[in-house]
Amino acid sequence: MTSPIRKIYFGVTDRRQMFRLFDRHARRPNRWQKDDSALYAGEWFEIAQDQHDYMLDILPPLWMRGEMFAMREFLTGSVTSVFYTLRINGVTRFFHAYCDLSDPRSPYDMREAIALRERWPVKAMTRDERLEHIWSATHDDYRGYAGEDFRPEHRGKRKVMVYGRSGSRFQLLETLSDAQISEKLPVQLRHLPHVQAA
Structure with missing residues (x-):
């Protein structure tokens, strides 16, 4: 593969x-x-x-x-x-x-x-690149792998800590919304244009 x-x-x-x-x-x-x-x-x-x-x-x-x-x-x-x-x-x-x-x-x-x-002419990031950066930059205490508290088909997938009005919880990395992604990126990366992977 x-x-x-x-x-x-x-x-x-x-x-x-x-x-x-x-x-x-x-x-x-x-x-x-x-x-x-x-x-x-x-x-x-x-x-x-x-x-x-x-x-x-x-x-x-x-x-x-x-x-x-x-x-x-x-x-x-x-x-x-x-x-x-x-x-x-x-x-x-x-x-x-x-x-x-x-x-x-x-x-x-x-x-x-x-x-x-x-060599891309415009500084930009794809959605996948944003998710990979978040995974790379997140401390081990705030990321991990889905276990028994997730549905069987999601076990073993990457998860990260998210924060909301009801407190903090783990969520699958791949399911983060654009707003959640923006919150987790450093300030200098939040407003880069979205591009499709080449």
Whole structure:
């Protein structure tokens, strides 16, 4: 199964955020009891140059190809971290992505997808990108996975804490309304135009 390529965080991460995003699914039920490659493969986000250089210096890379290198340690199955140095609209930027190396084209397809996404002429976000950012930015105490208190068909899906007049409760991430999404996004992202995924 091929996982969609998706941006999971808006902005440039600092070191703490980068390490947190490396395993943003850490609290999933039945961790490592099945092939979780699809959870990770295709995820990407922007990092700072010093984080990129730090990761290059940790271990000898599995391989280096032009503007990218792959980590020697695999996260799960054939999925590993690939780091990119890309010149986009005249600016050198740095990215982390999870690529499934069972597909030799995966790192190249990812590179093209990142460059295409970051060259959009208008700063905007899709609904899915808004939801992924919310999941990435929410503290573990305020997010989780649906359990016995949800209908059987929803168990295991991602949930986040929402607040209303009657108090706080968990709600499925995918069911958040536009108003709830706006409330959960940082101020600088709330008013970005909505776009359809390309």
